[in-house]
Amino acid sequence: MTNFATHPRAIGAYILGLLSFVARSAAAQSEPAPPPKAPPFHVDPVTDGAIVALNGGFAGLLDLVIGTGELRPQQISTTFDAQSLLSIDRGAISQHVDPNAGTYSTIGLGVALGYALLDPIATGFRENSAETALVDGILYAETLTITTGVTNLTKIAVRRPRPLAYVDAQAHRNDPNYSNADTDSSLSFFSGHAATTAAVTATATYLAFVRSPKSARPWITLIAGTALTSFVSFERVRAGKHFPTDVIAGAMAGAGIGILVPHMHRNDSEKPRTIWVGAMPVNSNTGGMLTLSGLF
Numbered sequence: 001m002t003n004f005a006t007h008p009r010a011i012g013a014y015i016l017g018l019l020s021f022v023a024r025s026a027a028a029q030s031e032p033a034p035p036p037k038a039p040p041f042h043v044d045p046v047t048d049g050a051i052v053a054l055n056g057g058f059a060g061l062l063d064l065v066i067g068t069g070e071l072r073p074q075q076i077s078t079t080f081d082a083q084s085l086l087s088i089d090r091g092a093i094s095q096h097v098d099p100n101a102g103t104y105s106t107i108g109l110g111v112a113l114g115y116a117l118l119d120p121i122a123t124g125f126r127e128n129s130a131e132t133a134l135v136d137g138i139l140y141a142e143t144l145t146i147t148t149g150v151t152n153l154t155k156i157a158v159r160r161p162r163p164l165a166y167v168d169a170q171a172h173r174n175d176p177n178y179s180n181a182d183t184d185s186s187l188s189f190f191s192g193h194a195a196t197t198a199a200v201t202a203t204a205t206y207l208a209f210v211r212s213p214k215s216a217r218p219w220i221t222l223i224a225g226t227a228l229t230s231f232v233s234f235e236r237v238r239a240g241k242h243f244p245t246d247v248i249a250g251a252m253a254g255a256g257i258g259i260l261v262p263h264m265h266r267n268d269s270e271k272p273r274t275i276w277v278g279a280m281p282v283n284s285n286t287g288g289m290l291t292l293s294g295l296f
Helices: 008-030 045-068 101-126 130-158 163-171 192-211 217-238 244-264
Strands: 274-283 287-295
Touching: 045 130, 101 130, 101 192, 101 217, 130 192, 130 244, 192 217, 192 244, 217 244
Parallel strands: none
Antiparallel strands: 274 287
16 A cells, blocks of 8 residues: 655645546536537528429419410321331320329329328427428428429420320321310420329438438338339320320439439538549540549
8 A cells, every 4th residue: 555645756646636537527517518410401491482482383374374275286297107206105196095094193193292291290290390390391392393393394395295186186187177276285295293203202212211211111112102103104104195205204304303302402411422433534645544532
């Protein structure tokens, strides 16, 4: 046992150690608590509200213009050759149109829209956060309004005749005075039903992978949404409303928008790591160089 009375150095070391311990304890107590983890998504009420209002109003006005019939539809010659269509699209003219397919596709679209309405509410209860429900609701609203605006603008710009318009022209092959005055008959490209369903599916799947990454929910959402989008697309073709390329393009556009909207609202700290792969020439003798860089 150390005798402090005969070992002044031991006494000094003991006092220094005690003072160091007290200083560390005081510093630990004075340090502020670490800030709470940032939410995975962020929205700006002004910016995102303006985006939703702008796209929603734009899409609504385009619907009103289409409904007036003032836009002259694309005219189809009664002597057209079906071989001029893409091979994947020719069957849409020769098929037997299902009179109930249009109703089935609209029901499928309604299921997607219902999910977009209920999913934010369910997420709010699941995470016990009204703010989370509001954020997800804004993301869905932004996805839907942008998709609708882009779809209507593309329809008016392209004015591709629907398969039923080709069938109608075939039925009047011997009528030299035939003309089609129905604006809707030239709004085939691309499918709004397919685009909207795919957009909801993409946003729902993205949110599910972020909010419930370790559960089966994201995969169930992806599989069910893909199946629903495929069903709606198939029924739009069976109804004679769209060619296969119309629904494929619509699904691609909707899925792209549905992924980009929530991804652009990710907090920077929550975004996945980014990698760039590039190639560049060095000189005419040594060839080129492949580079790999990114944020990790």
